[in-house]
Amino acid sequence: MGLLNSTLTPLIENLKSKIKNFMNIVVCLKQVPNSGDVKIDPETKTLIREGVESIINPFDCYALEEAVRIKEKLGGTVTAVSMGPPQAETALREAVSLGCDKAVLISDRAFAGSDTLATSYALSEAIKKLGEVDLIICGKQAIDGDTAQVGPGIAVHLNMPQITYVRKIEAIEDGKIRAERMTEEGYDVIEAQLPAILTVVKEINEPRIASLKGKMSAKKADIPTWTAEFIGADTEQLGLDGSPTMVAEVFAPPSREGGKTLEGEPADMVAELVGELKELQVL
Amino acid sequence: MNYFLTEEQEMIKETAREIAQKVIKPAALEYDEKNEFPWDIQKKIADAGLFGVYISEQYGGMVSDDGMGIMNLVIAVEELSKQCGGISLCLAATALGTIPIILFGSKEQKEKYLPPLAAGEKVAAFALTEAGAGSDAGSIQATATKEGDYYILNGTKQWITNGKEAETYTVVAMTDKSRGARGASAFIVEKDTPGFTFGKKEDKMGIRASSTYELVFEDCKVPAENLLGREGQGFMVAMKTFDMSRPGVAAQALGIAAGALDDAVDYSRQRIQFDKPIVANQGLRFLLADMSIKVETSRAIVYAVAKSIDSGDTKCPKESAIAKCYASDMAMEVTTDAVQVLAGYGYMKEYPMEKRMRDAKITQIYEGTNQIQRDVIGHQLVKEAASRR
Secondary structure, eight states: OHHHHHHHHHHHHHHHHHSTTOEEEEEEOOEEEOGGGOEEOTTTOSEEOTTOOEEEOHHHHHHHHHHHHHHHHHOEEEEEEEESOGGGHHHHHHHHHTTOSEEEEEOOGGGTTOOHHHHHHHHHHHHHHHOOOSEEEEESOOTTTOOOOHHHHHHHHTTOOEEEEEEEEEEEETTEEEEEEEOSSSEEEEEEESSEEEEEOGGGOOOOOOOHHHHHHHHHOOOOEEOTTTTTOOGGGSTTTTOSOOOOOOOOOOOOOOOOOOOSOHHHHHHHHHHHHHHTTOO | OOOOOOHHHHHHHHHHHHHIIIIIHHHHHHHHHHTOOOHHHHHHHHHTTGGGTTSBGGGTSSBOTTOOOHHHHHHHHHHHHTTOTTTTHHHHHHHHHHHHHHHHOOHHHHHHHHHHHHTTSSOEEEEOOBTTBSSOGGGOOOEEEEETTEEEEEEEEEEEETTTTOSEEEEEEESOGGGGGGSEEEEEEETTOTTEEEEEEOOOSSOTTSOEEEEEEEEEEEEGGGEESSTTOHHHHHHHHHHHHHHHHHHHHHHHHHHHHHHHHHHHHHOEETTEEGGGSHHHHHHHHHHHHHHHHHHHHHHHHHHHHHTTOOOOHHHHHHHHHHHHHHHHHHHHHHHHHHHHHHHOTTSTHHHHHHHHHGGGTSSSOHHHHHHHHHHHHHHHHHHHO
């Protein structure tokens, strides 16, 4: 019986993933402080995190919603992955309540002090450990770091094509994905071979509110913590040692002063404004 | 304060609160003005699973074993009502139309009608009131005459909440006028049954996001298997239903009042007059304190009755009447005072407070006027005293 199971299960899994359009999707998410409440400690130049509520990075919520929608439409599974301290588990549990099937936390002292290169390396090793992946979706950037580098970093580490700033997925078929990449002027349509990695912007969807069923699944969910050793990561590429960049300073930029305030009747002000813009050769 | 909610009830509360804040709050004034049923919000409430909180797991709901889920319903309705007592009605009135099926439905009827209602795919309504029969429900004129495999339904129902939007209606009509109070029967009537049409849509003082319609039955053929319970049980179906559903209306009133209080407190901290926030005045704080006393005591009785019903106690008509009567009277007082706290801003339609006062009024009126509630309480007191001797 056991032998049959151990032969059948991998066979079924293999078949499942070969069924057209059954998507194994991974969503990378980060737990961040709720930005509205955040203050910077003027001495250490770091964010003061005590007493500040932790949330799923808002852009990752859009990534999660998109992943769940794809799963609902095409079939598949969604696994959420996060690199963080032990309390990041609550963010992963929330991801389960929002429709994720599974979640994994990678947490280890070895990850401390990681810059975006070390972070994307660690996440890539964890994703490799998950097995076959068809699509990885990330939020475009984290609202605390704001680098937008980790998604692309994972793409390079896993040698996958990347489509960033995705505002809409047009199609997923024949082993390819076609998506609209937002630009300043409009958007580009990019097609990539799967597996691929996307980073998404908030224009892509409206995240759902966690359902009662989702919350109950989240309560029961088993969310394992994977160490650096478990994922087989090279310690030299992790943490401070693996970080070629470092944060030199964090400060609030001085507020913009100056400029010219126009006064008077609206019609006169408009005339004056148009004159100024013409002088600056903007118009 | 610890209200001793179960873990599931905490989830219901959290979910309903999120919907209220993110979805209902920004849209409430618009639906009130347009007098429109909020289908897109109803869908979000349904997707979150809230339509099933009082229905058995067996039919796609949340309630395990043979419990009632009334406390679950109270929590959900209270939270949603904090942001709009009209929008929350799509759930509360559906419960009113569904509870008869839960209490008196046959296995087949439950299997057919409960799952879509639990999923929120369909909405329900309860139809008893007529132009000549409000408090005097016994004098309804609508008739249901048995003819072969059907009952032929004739008559008009007035002021039915969720009218026209609902697909499933529990309708009470006379099957045998000669038997008086034992001459009515309850039926499940589906929308689009030939002979079932709708009259005018009411233009109301409040709860304007709720659809209130006249139902018109002209030789409407209702399948005999849609009879709920037995012939002659119609008024009992209604009374037992009201015993269960009163905490729902009470929760609506409670939510409206609680939302008004929260906003009044917030406002009083921000509004500066005479160089200080108005809440710095003890007189104003006393007013808020009295409002808070009313909200908290309402909450206590509503929760107590709901939990008692869930525990299997079906013999609390007095307490459930007290909960409905008290919570609604308090809601009217609290919302009136809340408008006063906001003063000019409380009176202007641009701000959400005056709507709460308009919404609160109906809770003193429907599902048994507060005068009828007092009648019920009075009778119960006498009954209890008689049985003590």
